[in-house]
Each structure stands twice: as structure tokens, then as C-alpha cells.
Amino acid sequence: MITAALEEREHYLNASYGLKSWLLTKDHKRIALLYLGTITLFFALGGLFATMIRIELLTPQPDLVSSETYNKLFTMHGVIMVFLFLVPSIPATLGNFFLPIMIGAKDLAFPKLNLLSWYLLVAGGLCTLGAMFAGGVDTGWTFYTPYSSTYSNTYVIATALGIFIAGFSSILTGLNFIVTVHRMRAPGMTWFRLPLFVWSNYATSLIMVLGTPVLAVTILLVGCERLFHIGIFDPALGGDPVLFQHMFWFYSHPAVYIMVLPGMGVVSELVATFSRKRVFGYGFVAFSSVAIAVLGFLVWGHHLFVSGQSVYAGMVFSFLSYFVAVPSAIKVFNWTATLYKGSISYDTPMLYAFGFIGLFTMGGLTGLFLAALGIDVHVTDTYFVVAHFHYIMVGGTLMAYLGGMHYWWPKMTGRMYPEGWAKLSALVVFLGFNLTFFPQFVLGYLGMPRRYHVYPPEFQVLHVMSTAGASVLAVGYLMPLVYFLWSLRYGKLAPANPWGATGLEWQTSSPPPTHNFEEPPVVTHEAYDFAALLEEAQVG
Amino acid sequence: MGNRFPLFPVEASTVAPSVDHLLFYLLGVSIFFTVLIFSAIFYFAIKYRRRSETELPPEIHGSTKLEIAWSIIPFGLAMVMFAWGAKVYFEIERPPDDALDVYVVAKQWMWKLQHKEGQREINELHIPLGRAVKLTMTSLDVIHSFYVPDFRTKQDVLPGRYTTTWFKPTRVGKYHLFCAEYCGTKHSGMIGWVYVMEPQDYQAWLSGGAGGGSLAENGQKLFQELACDNCHHMDGHGRCPSLQGVYGSKVLLTNGQTVVADDAYVRESILQPNAKVVSGYQSIMPTFQGLVTEEGVLQLIEYIKSLKTQPGAAPAAAPARGGVQPPAGGAAAQR
Ligand SMILES: [Cu+2]
Ligand SMILES: [Cu+2]
Numbered sequence: 001m002i003t004a005a006l007e008e009r010e011h012y013l014n015a016s017y018g019l020k021s022w023l024l025t026k027d028h029k030r031i032a033l034l035y036l037g038t039i040t041l042f043f044a045l046g047g048l049f050a051t052m053i054r055i056e057l058l059t060p061q062p063d064l065v066s067s068e069t070y071n072k073l074f075t076m077h078g079v080i081m082v083f084l085f086l087v088p089s090i091p092a093t094l095g096n097f098f099l100p101i102m103i104g105a106k107d108l109a110f111p112k113l114n115l116l117s118w119y120l121l122v123a124g125g126l127c128t129l130g131a132m133f134a135g136g137v138d139t140g141w142t143f144y145t146p147y148s149s150t151y152s153n154t155y156v157i158a159t160a161l162g163i164f165i166a167g168f169s170s171i172l173t174g175l176n177f178i179v180t181v182h183r184m185r186a187p188g189m190t191w192f193r194l195p196l197f198v199w200s201n202y203a204t205s206l207i208m209v210l211g212t213p214v215l216a217v218t219i220l221l222v223g224c225e226r227l228f229h230i231g232i233f234d235p236a237l238g239g240d241p242v243l244f245q246h247m248f249w250f251y252s253h254p255a256v257y258i259m260v261l262p263g264m265g266v267v268s269e270l271v272a273t274f275s276r277k278r279v280f281g282y283g284f285v286a287f288s289s290v291a292i293a294v295l296g297f298l299v300w301g302h303h304l305f306v307s308g309q310s311v312y313a314g315m316v317f318s319f320l321s322y323f324v325a326v327p328s329a330i331k332v333f334n335w336t337a338t339l340y341k342g343s344i345s346y347d348t349p350m351l352y353a354f355g356f357i358g359l360f361t362m363g364g365l366t367g368l369f370l371a372a373l374g375i376d377v378h379v380t381d382t383y384f385v386v387a388h389f390h391y392i393m394v395g396g397t398l399m400a401y402l403g404g405m406h407y408w409w410p411k412m413t414g415r416m417y418p419e420g421w422a423k424l425s426a427l428v429v430f431l432g433f434n435l436t437f438f439p440q441f442v443l444g445y446l447g448m449p450r451r452y453h454v455y456p457p458e459f460q461v462l463h464v465m466s467t468a469g470a471s472v473l474a475v476g477y478l479m480p481l482v483y484f485l486w487s488l489r490y491g492k493l494a495p496a497n498p499w500g501a502t503g504l505e506w507q508t509s510s511p512p513p514t515h516n517f518e519e520p521p522v523v524t525h526e527a528y529d530f531a532a533l534l535e536e537a538q539v540g
Numbered sequence: 541m542g543n544r545f546p547l548f549p550v551e552a553s554t555v556a557p558s559v560d561h562l563l564f565y566l567l568g569v570s571i572f573f574t575v576l577i578f579s580a581i582f583y584f585a586i587k588y589r590r591r592s593e594t595e596l597p598p599e600i601h602g603s604t605k606l607e608i609a610w611s612i613i614p615f616g617l618a619m620v621m622f623a624w625g626a627k628v629y630f631e632i633e634r635p636p637d638d639a640l641d642v643y644v645v646a647k648q649w650m651w652k653l654q655h656k657e658g659q660r661e662i663n664e665l666h667i668p669l670g671r672a673v674k675l676t677m678t679s680l681d682v683i684h685s686f687y688v689p690d691f692r693t694k695q696d697v698l699p700g701r702y703t704t705t706w707f708k709p710t711r712v713g714k715y716h717l718f719c720a721e722y723c724g725t726k727h728s729g730m731i732g733w734v735y736v737m738e739p740q741d742y743q744a745w746l747s748g749g750a751g752g753g754s755l756a757e758n759g760q761k762l763f764q765e766l767a768c769d770n771c772h773h774m775d776g777h778g779r780c781p782s783l784q785g786v787y788g789s790k791v792l793l794t795n796g797q798t799v800v801a802d803d804a805y806v807r808e809s810i811l812q813p814n815a816k817v818v819s820g821y822q823s824i825m826p827t828f829q830g831l832v833t834e835e836g837v838l839q840l841i842e843y844i845k846s847l848k849t850q851p852g853a854a855p856a857a858a859p860a861r862g863g864v865q866p867p868a869g870g871a872a873a874q875r
Contacts, residue, residue, distance in 0.1 A: 067725050140722045146699065147682040147724060151648070235700025241683055242698065275588070276595075281602035306685065307696045308703040311633050315626050322618040326611050333610040334602075336577055339584035343597045346589070354581060361577050365570040372621045374555075374562050374628025378692040381685060381720040445563075446549050447689020449720045452728035456716065461545045500593075534596055 011414070011511045026111035027514055032097035033412070034118050035088060040481075042084040042125060047477065049077035054436075054470040060457045070453040071138040072154065078141025083163045084125050086393055087170055087255065090262035091177070091208075092121070094404045095201045097412060099177060101505040101512060102195050104186025104521040109179040117172035124166030131158035140451060142252075145233035145244040149225040157226060160219045167212045167219075170258070174208030177201055186504070188523035195503050195527045196272075196285055200265030203289035207254045207261075207296065215251035218244065242307050249300035257296045260360075260392055261289055263400030264331055267353045270403050271335045273501040274350035275342025278528035281334040288327035295324045305376045314373055321371035328364050332357060347499065348422035352403030355430045359395025363388060366441065384444025387437045395433055402429070402480060409484065410494030414511040417487040421479060429476035435469025502533050552711040552736065553691035558628045560692075565624065569617050632693055635706035639674035640667070643755070643838040646697045647680040649726035651717065654835065656842060657746055658754040663732030665717065668742035672708040676803055678834055685721035688734055694720055702803050709736040759843025762836055766828060774847075780825070781818050787845045792819040806841050 012029045015021075022030055053073050056064045065073065100108055108114050131137055137159040139148040148156050181194070181202050194202075222244070224230045231237025233244045272279045279285055301309060301317030335357055344350070366388040369375050379385065402425075410416050439462040448459050455463070497506040508517050525532045551557050588597070642665065645652045653661045667673045677686060677697040686705060687694040690713075695705035719730035737745060752758065763769055776782030786801050794817045799805055808815050810832065813825035832840070 067728070071722075071725060071727070138724070142722075144683060144722065147722070151682050151724060235698075241700070275597070276590075277597050278599065278601065280600060281607050284602065284607050305629070306694050308698055308701070311630065314629060318625060318629075319622050322615070322622050325618050326615050329614045330607065330611060332577060333606075336580045336584070337602075337606070339581065339588060341597055341600065342584070342588050343590045343595050344585050344588050346585070354585070357581060358578060361574055362570075365573060368570070368618060368621055369563070369566050372562060372566060372625030372628075374559050374625045374632060375566065376625075377629065377632050377694050378559055378689070380694065381687070381722075382689075442547055446546060447687070447716060447718065449687065449718045449728075451722040454728045458544060458546055531596060531599065534594070 009509065010513060011509065012514045013414075013511055015514045024115070026107070026115060028100050028108045028111065028114055029097050029412075029512065029514075029516075031114050031118050032093050035092040035096060035121070038118070038122060038125065039085050039088055039093065042080050045129075046077050046080035046085055047474070049073045049080070051470065051474060053077060054467040056453070057455075057463045058467050060455050060460055062454055067453045068138065069136075071140075071451070072132075072136035074451055075137050075140050076132055079128060079137070079159060079163065081393075082141055082255070082259075083166050084121070084128065086259040086397055087166075088121055088173070089259070089397065089401050090266060090404065091170075091201055091204055091258075092118075092173055094266065094401070094408060095177065095197075095204075095262060096173070098408060098503075098505050099198055099201055100180060100184065101508065101516050102198055102503050103181065103184060103189050104504050104517070104523060105180060105184035106515045106517075106520075108176045109183055110176050113172050114176055117169040117176070120169035120172065121166050124162045124164070124169060126162070127165060128159050128162030131155035131162065134158065142248060143222065143244075144248075145222065145225070145241055146235070146239070149222050149232075149244075150234045150236070157223055160222060164216055164219045167216050170208045171212045174205035174212075177205040178209065181205075186521050186523055190523075192283070192286075193523055193526050194286075196268035196279055196282070196289075197262075197265035199286040200261045200268070200289045203293040204258050204261045206290075206293050207258050211251045211254040211258070211297070214247060215255075218247040218251065221247070242304065242309065245304055245307060246300065249303045250297070253300045253303065254293070254296040256389070256392065257292050259397050261292060263356065263360075263397040264289065266400040266404035266407075267335060267356050268331075269501075269503070270349045270353035270407055271338050272528045273407070273499050274347055274353070275339050275344045276500070276530045277338055277342045278526070278530075279334060280337035280340070281330070282527070284330050285334050288330045291327040292324060295320070295327070299324060302371055302376070303380075305373055306380055318371055318373045318376075322368070325364070325368060325371075332361055332364070346423075347406075348417075348419060348426055349403045349407035349499075351423060351426040352399050352406065352429075355426060355433075356396060356399040356403060359391050359399060359430075359433065363391030363395055366391065378447075379444050381450055382444035383440040383448045383450055386450050387440035387444060390437045390440075395437070399429070399433075402426075405480070405484070407499070408505070409487070410498050411505055411510045411512070413488060413491075414494050415487045415491030416494050416498065417480075417491055418483050421483045425476055425479040425483075428472060428479065432469050432472030432474075432476045436466050436473050437469070439463075439465040439469075500530075500533070502528050502530060549692075550690045550711065550713070550715070551692075552713060552715055553688075553693065553707040553709055555628065555632050555707065556690065556692045556710075558631055562621075562624050562628055566621060569621075573614075632705075635674040635704065636672045636708075639672035639706055641842075642667075642673055642675050643835075643842075644675050644677035644686060644697065645680060645834050645838070646677065646684040646686070646719070646730075648682065648724050649719070649730040651686075651719075651730070651732055652835070654755060654838065655746070656755050658752055658758065659746060660752075663717070665732070665734045666742065666745050667709060667734065667736055668739045669709055669712055669736050670739070672706055674704060674706040676702050676704050676838070678702050680834055682723045683721050684719045684723050684730065687718045687720035688715055689718070690715040691734075696721055702807065709734075712736050712738060755839050755842035756846040757843075759839035759841070759846075762832065762839055763843055766832060768840075771825065779822065781821060783844050784847045787841075787847070791816075793817060794819050794821075803841055806844055807837050810837055810840060 134155055137154045137156055139152050221232050225232045231239040233239040233241055268279050299321045302321045305314050443462045494510040496509050504521055641656050643654045651663050653665050679697045679699040684697040691707040693705050693707050695703050715734045717732040717734050771780040772783050789801055790798050791801050792798050811829045814823050817823045
């Protein structure tokens, strides 16, 4: 009977059928699903490369692949995971789907631009994958010159072109989000009633719009030097090799926040919903996102402490880097304080949120080690750095992404996932993650350099632990893939508001109609006002 | 060493304990906050677990006092990290004056090292215990990085300019030398060993199998082979400055700037003579780019260094006028 009801009711998924209705859609929800499919494929590919890397590192000698191939593997792993998965991940899927609904809008401000940005990601991705199939690239995802601009004889240009194109996808998404938040809020949805997920995506969009063009310029310059031998970075041509690092990190450090801020937004939603409380210090959490976005642009030089940059420049960048620690700490403390006297449930999304807070805390704290000049000299370019940014990117962003996927899955698909399996997956991911990456901190402090195909035998035990962890982690990632797909057909039907959450997205049906709301919503109270929600439930 | 499963690196230089002490401070702070956050989460999650589906927790909006507290306290602790880190950094970056000079030329995928006395080594460095060693390094191709984990020092090695690093070993032994900056196919093969020896063993090593003369002697030979001495006469007559006593002095340039004649300056004078022209002279010196190797340049530098000042003969050692330009490493990029 309920099934029949669902079949009858028109929503964005059954409003039209056929490939064309998807490939030419202007509905932000459908575009979000296009993104979801695309980046899941990228993630699988990046993950496959990671698996091969970890298997190779089981022993100190080369066994699975040659050095050439190994270098290509870690390069493609990094390029795909950073530019084609992490950067678009939360904003392009969950953000695309929910940012308009959460502010009570019918769609993003520029629906066609939104579709275009998906096509750009696909085009960029195809270009990069094309380079990979043609023979790959071996510069590392950081493309340091003059290796990338002069010495590498792999497909640097094609790969970089792919990143260049994908960059425009993120610029357009950022632009769209900014305009949408400014112009499309429902009546009564003031800035300080915005859910924190919207705030963090807004801050992210600022970075996308301001930072990504610098990456584009940098790529163009590398192209000029590589193709036309115009001396920019290669001293043999009269260039400056370190200039590239300044330009690259001017984008790529803020890009870290492109990747992690949306995750923080997700966690704010999860913590509020599953403790039924307004996020403690809402204003501080909201502004800390903006503060992170701004400060993130001032610290790029902390990647250059051993590059020969002046010691005084090093000091300034170290000093400024510690400023970013404060808004990050504020967030962690506020999430924890939100739990106080809450009504805490252990649904899967909340387990992922707990995981995020724990792992992000560890990732953030190890960032303090790297910002400390004296320690950075020793641990930069070692596995310590590798471990640190995986704690932030994988332990942070990916945990938040999975948490958000579980949280919003019922809304997106109209189906519930199997709770037991999902809880198990959260646990497996958490344990597998720590087993994979914690040993890498120890390896790094011992002095194991990153990007080493062969390594001294005394590091083997820790590498074996890491590889063992990676296999657990792989299982943890495969589980959601399977049960999410399973749930599309066999999952229980989802009610409009399965979690008792307050956001506008939970006031429309699951899945939402094409125009998001049957009637345009009017907002009368603050975000996370659970008392009002309960009252309404009792009245109506 | 010999340990099959080490968890902490050996401390083998004077800066190693400084770095490790800073590490322990950071570890202390980090463990404290990790435990704090984890236990708060566990405690709250259990104590305030949901007991009924309709329960409504009290509304708590926040507390500005708490916000200030948990901004200021971590910030204070972080500032200690900053200051302490900077102090250790200065220790790592500033070589003492009495350091032993060793020259390093990196290339895909090997380390070539030259001692002042003339010994050349590949992927190995022998140094005496208790004596500071300063490395002046350059690369022939891409960026590499000279990294000795047990010394806790690392420095990128750049093409087209010099970078320096130093260490004072405190423990006899054999230590890993790694290239830490990804440099292409055999990056992980660009490794070697640093041997720290008792001073007398080091002396023995130095006198054994040196051959080929000291760096300065080789430099002098090169100076003649390349016909530098056709122009640069020791007494400074003719259209070229004498190189006697130039090294380390302040040089006034035609553009009015003053620079200290350090390694980078001499290197540039040889490879890009037009970049900085000594005041009172024409830029007639030809470039030796392509005619002399980076090792050769280092030998020439050692030779010019060895030309001690003779009273009155110091060329163009005019008192500094205008801003004194730091001996920047970025010289190669200037035109
Ligand atoms: Cu950074
Ligand atoms: Cu290398």
C-alpha cells in the first residue's frame, strides 16, 4: 500500500525517464546524483591504485611493479583522489543536492551552469584518465618543477590539462553556491538561521572561486615551459624552481580547506540532529568556517621550510599557520560541547561523526607538529606528512562524506539502508583507517621518506601493519557500496523525516519533488530548533 | 642500528635532542587534548544517550566565556610551539663559523661529495665526530633533498643555486642518507650512508687514497686552464679586478648596490658575469656556462677563497654605500 503511494507520488526521480532526462537535466538533485556516480568511479580507481601501492610496500624490495610504474601509481592516486574525488566530493554531491533545499530554494541560482560544471568535471576526468591509459604521469600530484616542466617524459601536459578543466568545474560550483546563498534564501531564512552545512559550503565556495584560478595559471605556466621552453621555473632556462612551489601551494593549501570544510559542515548537522540540540556556539562555528577560509590563504609557505626560503619567511608562515589551529579547535570543542546534556542516539551517521571528530582531532594536532619549524625540517617529505594529511582528508573528509551519505540517503533515494551493516561498516572503517595510517606517523619520524618504491628493511614491520590496515579499510569502503545499492531495491521506504531532524530538507517528502517543496517554505525560527519541531509534531 | 624494528630514531647530532625535546612537548599537548576530547565524547555519549524517542534536551545556546577560553588556551600553547620551533629552526639553519666545508652536487640519482682536502665520494660521506660540518649544495637537474634522519636535518638541493645545511655528529656510526624530494624514477635509490668516525680514524681516512690534490689546488689548475689568469692578475693591473681577498668582502657594483662576495656571488660571477658587474669595470668577462662543471665551479670558489687579502690589494672593497643586499640564494633568477 505504501509502495503504491510512493509509485503514485511524483518526485524528482520518477518525474521523467530516459538517459536524456538525466544528461540534460537542470535539476540540482539529479546533477548531484550524476556527480555521485562519477566521483564514486574516480574513488574506486584512486582506491585501486592505493591498493597496489600498499601491496608493493609489503616488502622493502620491488616486487609487484617497477619504479616507473610505482611512481605513476602514487601520482595517479594523488591526482585522482585530490582533484577528481575530494575537491568535488561533498560540495558537488551533498552540497548540490541539499544546499538549495536547506535554504528553501527551488534550485541553485544557475541550473545550466550547474550542469556545465558536471560536464567539465567529466571532461577533465576523461582527459586525465586518457593520459593515464596513454602511459601515465610520474610527477607526483604536486608537479614540482623543473621535474614536471623539463625532466619527466610522461604525460604531464594531458594530466595537467585535465586538472585545469576540472578546476573550472569547481569554480563554477563555487560561484553558483555563493549566488544561491545570497539570492535564493526562503522568506525568513536569515544568515544566522542558515544550517552550518550551508555556512561551511559558502566558505568553501569562496576558496574555490578565489584559489582555483591561481592553480589554472600555474598549470598554464608549466605548460608554457614544457611546450615552448619559456624559462619560468627551470633555472637552465633562466627560471626559478621554487616559484612553482609558492604558486602551487597558494592554491593547494587552501584546497585542503576546500576538501575539509564541507566535511565540518556535515558533522555539524549530524551532531545537532543526533543529540537533538542546537550546535553549541552556532555563531562561533559559522564564523570559524569563514576564518579558516581566509587564514588558509596566508600559510602556503609552511610547505617550503626546507626549500631554501629565508628563515624569516619560514617564521612568518609558521606563526600564521598556528592561527588556523584556533578556528579548527573551536569547532572540535563546540561539537563536543553540543553532546553535553543532549539526547544522543547512535545511528550510523552519528558513529561516522564521532569517527570524524576523533580522526580530525588527531590530524589537526599532528598539523601542529608540521607547523613547528624545528620539527618540520625533520618530518617534511616523510610518511609523517602522508599520515597527517590522510588523517585530515580520509579520516576527516571521507568519514564526514560517508556520514552525510548515510544521513541523507533516505532523503535522496526514499529508501533506508540496513542499519546493522552500516554500523558495522563505520566501525570497520574507523579501525582499518587507524591501523593503516597510525604506523605511518612512526615511520615518518623514523625518517622513511615519502614516494619511496624501495626502502630500508628496518621499516618493513610498520609497512606490513599499514598494508594490513588498508585491506580492512577496503572492506569498510566496499560494504556501503554494496548495501546502498541493495537498499535502492530492497531497503525499507523512508519517511519524510526519519531522524527527527530540523532542517528544511526534512520537511519535504523523501525523495523530494522536482521543485523541492510542495509549497514554498517560510522560515520562522532558528536552525536546530528541536523544541519547535516537537511542538509542531504534537500540534499537527 | 641493527635493530630490526625501531620505533624511534637514533639521536646522532647536536640538534637531534633539541628537535626531540620539542617533539615531546607537542606530544604531551596532543595526547592531553586527544584524551580530553575522546573521553568527553565517550562520557557524554553514554551519559546522555537517548532514552525515549520524545525526549527533548534543554536548550543551550553556547557560552562566550567558554569560547574565549578554548580559543586562548590552545593559542597560547601553540605560540609556545611556534617560538620553540623557531628557536630550533635557527639552530638547524645557522652553521657555526668553524664548520668543516663539504661540497655536494646532486643529480638524478646520485650524491657526489667533495671534501676540501680533495677526497671525492659518491653516496657516502665520511665525517669526524664532534666537528661541525657545513654542506654547500647544488643540483645538476631537478630538486633533491639531503636528509639524514638521525641528525634531524634536511635541506632541499636546488638546481642553479646553492643551499646549505650543517650538523655536528655526536655519535660514531653509520647513518642513512636519503633523498627526500621526489626526483624521478630512481628517487628511492638516491640514498647513501653518512659515516661518523673518531677524529683519528677520520684523519687516517683523509690521508688514505685522496689523490688529485685539494679542492683549492684543483681550482688553481682550472683557473689556469680556463685562462681566467689572462685577465685576473694578482696585482689587479689591467681591465680586470684582482681576486685577491675578494671572497667574503663587500663588493660595490655598477648599479650602486653592495653585495657580499659569498659562494653564490662567485658562482654567478663565473656563470652569469653580466648579472652583477663590479663598479669601475666593464662587463667584458665572458660567461663560462657550459665550459665549467658545477664541481669545477666549487673548486674555483675554493681557490678564490684561498686567495687571502693582501693589504691594499683588495679590489673595489669600497665602504658599503646604500642598502647592503643579503647574499640571497635567488641570485640566479636575476637578470
Ligand atoms: Cu598547507
Ligand atoms: Cu629524490
